[in-house]
Amino acid sequence: MPEKFRLVMLGPLGVGKSALTVKYLTQKYITDYDPYIDGKYSKLDIVGHEPVLARVWDTYAHPGSYTELEKYIKWSDAMIVVYSTTSKESFEAAQTYLKHIHVHFRNKGLETQPIMLVGNKRDLDRYREVDFYEGQEMADRFHCLFQESSARGNVNAVYSVFHNTIKQIQQERAFSRAEPSSAMTIEPISSTGSLPKSLSRRSKATSKSTGTSPKPLKKSSSTFKIFNKGFRLFT
Ligand code: GDP
Numbered sequence: 001m002p003e004k005f006r007l008v009m010l011g012p013l014g015v016g017k018s019a020l021t022v023k024y025l026t027q028k029y030i031t032d033y034d035p036y037i038d039g040k041y042s043k044l045d046i047v048g049h050e051p052v053l054a055r056v057w058d059t060y061a062h063p064g065s066y067t068e069l070e071k072y073i074k075w076s077d078a079m080i081v082v083y084s085t086t087s088k089e090s091f092e093a094a095q096t097y098l099k100h101i102h103v104h105f106r107n108k109g110l111e112t113q114p115i116m117l118v119g120n121k122r123d124l125d126r127y128r129e130v131d132f133y134e135g136q137e138m139a140d141r142f143h144c145l146f147q148e149s150s151a152r153g154n155v156n157a158v159y160s161v162f163h164n165t166i167k168q169i170q171q172e173r174a175f176s177r178a179e180p181s182s183a184m185t186i187e188p189i190s191s192t193g194s195l196p197k198s199l200s201r202r203s204k205a206t207s208k209s210t211g212t213s214p215k216p217l218k219k220s221s222s223t224f225k226i227f228n229k230g231f232r233l234f235t
Pocket residue numbers: 011012013014015016017018019020030031035120121122123124149150151152153227228231234
C-alpha cells in the first residue's frame with residue numbers, strides 16, 4: 001500500500017483552489033464547477049520514485065471559522081494556502097490564514113505542519129497585483145514553501161506544487177523517525193506578523209514557548225470575496 005499524504009487546499013474564494021486540484025487530479029483545466037464545492041479526492045502518484053497516495057481536500061473558504069480551520073488542520077499532513085497574483089486582497093487574506101494557522105499550533109502546543117504558499121493565476125500577468133518577491137517574502141516570514149502557479153498553464157508547474165509539498169512531508173516524516181523526541185513548541189507571532197524561527201522546520205533547533213496568551217481570531221470579511229479578475233477574457 002503506498003504511503004498516504006493528506007493535503008488541504010486553503011485560501012479565499014476565487015483564487016483557484018479547485019482549478020489547481022482538478023488540474024492535479026485530471027491534468028485538465030475545467031471552468032464549469034460549483035464554486036462552493038468542498039470535497040476530498042485521491043490520486044495515486046509517483047513522487048521522488050516512490051508510489052504515494054495523495055488525498056486532497058479542496059475546501060470552500062471559511063476563514064473566519066476557527067472550528068472549520070481546526071477541522072482541516074487536524075485532518076491534514078500539510079496545507080496549501082493559495083492566493084491570486086491578480087489580487088492584493090487575496091494575498092492579505094492568505095496572510096490571515098497563515099496567522100490563524102500559527103495561532104492554532106501555538107494554542108495547542110503542537111508540532112507545525114509543512115505549508116506551501118501558492119500565488120496562482122500567474123498567466124494573468126497584465127492583471128498582476130502581487131509581485132513574486134512579495135509572495136516569497138511572506139513565505140519566508142511564515143517559514144512556508146513558496147511557488148507561483150497557473151491552473152491554466154503547463155501541468156508540470158501544478159504537479160510541482162503538490163509534489164514539493166509531499167516531498168516536504170516525506171522529509172519531516174523521515175526526520176521524526178530519526179529523532180522521535182524532537183517535538184517543537186511554538187513561540188508567539190511577532191508584531192510584524194513573522195513567525196519565530198522555531199516554527200520553521202523541524203530540522204531547526206527546538207525552543208520553549210514564552211507562554212504569551214494567544215490573540216483572538218478575527219473574522220476577515222475580505223476573505224469571502226471573489227478573486228477572479230480578468231478571467232473571462234481568457235475563456
Ligand atoms: P476557488 O474558489 O479558490 O476554488 O477558485 P476556483 O478554482 O473556483 O477558480 C475561480 C475562478 O478563477 C474560476 O473561474 C477559474 O476558472 C479561474 N482560475 C483558477 N485558476 C486560474 C488560473 O491559474 N488562471 C486563470 N486565468 N484563471 C484561473
